[in-house]
Amino acid sequence: MGTLKLIEAARSAGAGRFIAFSTCAVHDQILAERPLDETHPLWAKSHYGAHKAAIEKFVHSYGLGQGYQICALRPTGVYGASRPPEQSKWYDLVSAVVRGENVECSRGGKEVHAADVAKAVGILLIADGITGQAFNCYDRYVSEVEVAKIAQALTGSNSQITGEPKQPKHQIVTDKIRMLGMEFGGHKLLTQTTTELIDHTRQSGG
Numbered sequence: 001m002g003t004l005k006l007i008e009a010a011r012s013a014g015a016g017r018f019i020a021f022s023t024c025a026v027h028d029q030i031l032a033e034r035p036l037d038e039t040h041p042l043w044a045k046s047h048y049g050a051h052k053a054a055i056e057k058f059v060h061s062y063g064l065g066q067g068y069q070i071c072a073l074r075p076t077g078v079y080g081a082s083r084p085p086e087q088s089k090w091y092d093l094v095s096a097v098v099r100g101e102n103v104e105c106s107r108g109g110k111e112v113h114a115a116d117v118a119k120a121v122g123i124l125l126i127a128d129g130i131t132g133q134a135f136n137c138y139d140r141y142v143s144e145v146e147v148a149k150i151a152q153a154l155t156g157s158n159s160q161i162t163g164e165p166k167q168p169k170h171q172i173v174t175d176k177i178r179m180l181g182m183e184f185g186g187h188k189l190l191t192q193t194t195t196e197l198i199d200h201t202r203q204s205g206g
Helices: 002-012 047-065 091-098 114-124 144-155 186-204
Strands: 018-021 070-075 077-079 108-113 133-137 140-143
Touching (some): 002 047, 018 047, 047 070, 047 133, 070 114, 077 114, 091 144, 091 186, 108 144, 108 186, 114 133, 144 186
Parallel strands (some): 077 108
Antiparallel strands (some): 108 140
């Protein structure tokens, strides 16, 4: 109910547009025979994903039914240098590589940089044709092995990195938001974030 109250408050205050944050967790059970785009059925396995999927239905009803300029943005896992940096995704992994420790990498995930999420919001605040729509927000799959090897290359660390790069079973389609002009940061932003974590590790003596 909190999100619905916020939407109503925004409308009452004269906010001309509303961007609701959803999540890729609306997709847990995925059909193999069709692309994972915004038209894919929403089948969540978590209460969190189910809650967001329910909110998206109100995005449809407010937008398509009442003409309010509202849409939903679905980020995947969001990464970047947090404040404090120790809370950043992959901080412990990067720090271990900086210290020259051997690391074992076994995980990966669909990721988007926080700066790209902000960029997507900026686009949706001014783009045409967003009313009642949902937009996937996903840059690339990032495996721990890739992060560790970037850190190793940047530092010259002699860490022994074990593990194989992971790949997703399904790729999220982002053509819809890209058609509005969205460009994701890709490898450049991943390298930038890794560099920031390296710098903090060195400064903190970690």
